[in-house]
Amino acid sequence: MxxxxxxxxxxxxxxxxxxxxxxxxxxxxxxxxxxxxxxxxxxxxxxxxxxxxxxxxxxxxxxxxxxxxxxxxxxxxxxxxxxxxxxxxxxxxxxxxxxxxxxxxxxxxxxxxxxxxxxxxxxxxxxxxxxxxxxxxxxxxxxxxxxxxxxxxxxxxxxxxxxxxxxxxxxxxxxxxxxxxxxxxxxxxxxxxxxxxxxxxxxxxxxxxxxxxxxxxxxxxxxxxxxxxxxADTDLWSPDASVAEVPGRIVTTSSADVPLKGLVFLVEALAKLRTEQPDAHLVVVGKRAEQGPVARAIETYGLQDAVRFVKGITDAELVDLVRSAQVACVPSLYEGFSLPAAEAMATGTPLVATTGGAIPEVAGPDGETCLAVPPGDAGALAAALGRMLGDPQLRARLGAAGRERVLTRFTxxxxxxxxxxxxxxxxxxxxxxxxxxxx
Structure with missing residues (x-):
């Protein structure tokens, strides 16, 4: 046998x-x-x-x-x-x-x-x-x-x-x-x-x-x-220069009604950011909540046209969405690992992430492989996102370093x-x- x-x-x-x-x-x-x-x-x-x-x-x-x-x-x-x-x-x-x-x-x-x-x-x-x-x-x-x-x-x-x-x-x-x-x-x-x-x-x-x-x-x-x-599946989640970068695009993966994911703080950060960078906008991979803190924040700050939720897309469409973003963001208050961080980094998309839970283990040191901010701090998130959107060289450096970190540590x-x-x-x-x- x-x-x-x-x-x-x-x-x-x-x-x-x-x-x-x-x-x-x-x-x-x-x-x-x-x-x-x-x-x-x-x-x-x-x-x-x-x-x-x-x-x-x-x-x-x-x-x-x-x-x-x-x-x-x-x-x-x-x-x-x-x-x-x-x-x-x-x-x-x-x-x-x-x-x-x-x-x-x-x-x-x-x-x-x-x-x-x-x-x-x-x-x-x-x-x-x-x-x-x-x-x-x-x-x-x-x-x-x-x-x-x-x-x-x-x-x-x-x-x-x-x-x-x-x-x-x-x-x-x-x-x-x-x-x-x-x-x-x-x-x-x-x-x-x-x-x-x-x-x-x-x-x-x-x-x-x-x-x-x-x-x-x-x-x-x-x-x-x-x-x-x-x-991450580093064959699927990989850089592709043929995917056009969309100016001002920030992408995140989050359920709107889960407090742990910290999406409400990212919405508040976007409102602050748009006072200086009006083309900044957010694409959320997840289900839109019609009620609750996130829905109220979007309405309060008048961000209905600046925040879009997508759900039910294919793996290929999701990867291309992340590739098209100038910044990926993980605003969570806590994560046991954070697959979205690893997957975004694997595409070479630069990352802004909190230091909640295990995220620093994945995302790496602030200024080397990502920009790191305290969890639950909308002002710090806005500052980091603005810095990333305004500096193409920083985005390129952190994006390349992030992919290398995933390839060597997280497959x-x-x-x-x-x-x-x-x-x-x-x-x-x-x-x-x-x-x-x-x-």
């Missing part, structure tokens, strides 16, 4: 050496790359693991992952309660299949977010039915109770950053007692995630900043947390190699634990 046949056969035993390709189950409760960084992670990591010769089966719920050639998808459907265009829907009687479905609906009806728990319970049932088919199981931040105990293979979990950070920022932004109570209920699942995280033998994360947050917020012991940087190929090394370590740790129990 060939090594490839051993790797993909459901009858093959556990990995027996450090060279044999691995059979990997990659779990993701929300895997569409247009839903955020977790979907991007699944898509690119699975592709690069396959390129290394491993067999990758992604097991996911709606919205289902978009995968490249090589990895396979097994659908593990939820009731899809938050789907467009009818989020928070009530399913029909014929949609209920079991008690997990009932739990999912009951949690939604009481204001909670059920998907991490209910996906983990479905995944546990599915994996136990397939015991022996995988060498390692990789959970992409589900952190549900269902993933504790014996799943039939060693478990490795990625935590991009603790969702308790999002919870705190959303609570800080909430107005009134009722809204704050609603936010607390929505984020009730973070208590479960903390309890599960503390029991995990191996946790991967994407930055040193996230590593510290996981230890501080979730109480995971330092020796169990390992950093494997992620990155998906390197991420896959590092992740696979931790898979093998988890397999060996599991084998050693079995040997100790057998004595």
């Amino acid at each position: 060939t090594a490839e046949a051993v790797a993909t056969s459901p009858f093959a035993g556990p990995a027996d050496d450090g060279e044999r390709p691995l059979r990997i189950a990659l779990l993701t409760y929300k895997g569409n790359p247009f839903c955020g960084g977790q979907g991007v992670y699944v898509r690119h990591l699975s592709r690069e693991l396959v390129r290394l010769g491993h067999s990758v089966e992604v097991i996911g719920a709606q919205p289902y992952p978009v995968l490249d050639t090589g990895a396979t998808l097994t659908e593990l459907p939820s009731l899809d309660l938050y789907r467009s265009p009818d989020p928070f829907r009530t399913p029909g009687r014929d949609e209920y299949r079991d008690w997990i479905d009932a739990l999912e609906v009951a949690t939604m009806w009481t204001g909670g977010f059920p998907e991490p728990l209910t996906f983990s319970l479905r995944a546990r049932r599915h994996l136990r039915d397939r015991a022996g088919e995988f060498d390692v199981i990789h959970d992409n931040q589900t952190l549900g109770y269902g993933l504790l105990g014996d799943l039939g293979a060693p478990l490795v979990t990625t935590i991009h950053h603790p969702i308790t950070v999002d919870r705190k920022l959303d609570l800080d932004a909430a107005q009134g007692r009722v809204k704050r109570a609603s936010v607390r209920r929505w984020y009730a699942f973070t208590r479960m995630q903390g309890r599960v995280a503390r029991k995990l033998p191996s946790v991967l994360t994407v930055s040193g900043s996230s590593r510290q947050e996981i230890a501080d917020h979730l109480g995971v012991r330092d020796e169990r947390i390992h950093v494997v940087h992620i990155g 998906w190929a390197a991420a896959a190699e590092g992740t696979a090394a931790h898979y093998r370590a988890a397999i060996e740790q599991s084998r050693a634990a079995r040997s100790r129990r057998a004595r």
Whole structure:
């Protein structure tokens, strides 16, 4: 039997050496790359693991992952309660299949977010039915109770950053007692995630900043947390001189109604900037919010014609949009890594970014590979954007240095190699634990 046949056969035993390709189950409760960084992670990591010769089966719920050639998808459907265009829907009687479905609906009806728990319970049932088919199981931040105990293979979990950070920022932004109570209920699942995280033998994360947050917020012991940087698809995200630069264009990737992303401060900065550079304008890759702080700021400052939101564009269109900008901006209050920063830098587009969370690890030193400003400071953002727009030589220097930084530090190929090394370590740790129990 060939090594490839051993790797993909459901009858093959556990990995027996450090060279044999691995059979990997990659779990993701929300895997569409247009839903955020977790979907991007699944898509690119699975592709690069396959390129290394491993067999990758992604097991996911709606919205289902978009995968490249090589990895396979097994659908593990939820009731899809938050789907467009009818989020928070009530399913029909014929949609209920079991008690997990009932739990999912009951949690939604009481204001909670059920998907991490209910996906983990479905995944546990599915994996136990397939015991022996995988060498390692990789959970992409589900952190549900269902993933504790014996799943039939060693478990490795990625935590991009603790969702308790999002919870705190959303609570800080909430107005009134009722809204704050609603936010607390929505984020009730973070208590479960903390309890599960503390029991995990191996946790991967994407930055040193996230590593510290996981230890501080979730109480995971330092020796169990390992950093494997992620990155950009540097073949797709690359410079292209044939794409015309649009004067005054600033591009950012952000959801308008997520306080953590800091978009309201960028809108305020744009208003300040346009008093001196009237051609400055902003293109936001993300969904426009019709209400909330960002919508109010756009109206207050009269920026309806200077801020445009785009959504649902192709990868090629997105890359060309970033290439066409004179400046890319990451205004976030916090990021566990910041893929938009790495991707913009990979195109050679100069970057203005805050120092929130792990962004400095990605963007690099102020004045060398980016212009860095404190998070939540609209005046500093306006000054940095104005400096960048007004200095073509600075843009060229920082753009070239930014791409070089990504090429040497943040690629998906390197991420896959590092992740696979931790898979093998988890397999060996599991084998050693079995040997100790057998004595």
